Amino acid sequence: MIVGIGTDILQIERLQAAYDRTNGRLAEKILGPDEMLVFKHRLARNHKRGIAFLATRFAAKEAFSKAIGLGMRMPMTWRSLQTLNEASGKPVTSYLGALAQFMQDKNWEAHVTVSDEQDMAIAHVIVTQK
Template sequence: MIIGIGTDILQMERLIAAYERTQGRLAERILGKEELVVFHQRLARNQKRGMAYLATRFAAKEAFSKAIGLGMRMPMTWRSLQTLNESSGKPVTYYSGALADFMLERNWHAEVTVSDEQDMAIAFVVVSHGTPIVTTHDPSNYIG
């Protein structure tokens, strides 16, 4: 059963400006531990791809917060949701802290997709009730 659907689209230029204005602290405020590692790796290889990663993760968090119906209020926090990639490249959600408890208590899970183009990033999330397709939500199982 579908609980909620969320989507978010953003202009990369605005996110890049905020990242530069905060001298990079924006990434540390938004990204979870494993996401931050991937971000720094991608940024070191190619600044454009690093910023696209930050933008898609920002969009995923916004879309997820809409899908669960809370917005950015507890238990939803920027770093309590991570969108990590399986080895196939499929993005998968990972929850921590109070958000993990919230999702488990309700038997909810989320499917997420993200995409980016030169100047835009988008995310789409569907939150459902029932057994998730992916049963393990251990961030060590995912790659950047």
């Protein structure tokens, strides 16, 4: 059963400007530890692709917060939701701390998809009852 749906879209250029304005600290605020490792690796290989990764993860967190109906407040925090990729490339969610307990208590799971194209990033999340 579908519990909630969330979508977020943003201009990558706006995120790039915020990243530059904070001297990169924006990534530390938004990304969980596993996401941060992927981000640093991608950024080192190709700056533009690294920023696109950051943008899709930002969008995924926003979309997820809408899908669970809480917005960006406890137990949902920027770093408590991670969107990672399976070996096949499929994006999957993982939860940390209080958000992990919240999702377990509700018996919910999230399905996420992310995409970026030149200047835009988008994420769509569907939360279902297990």
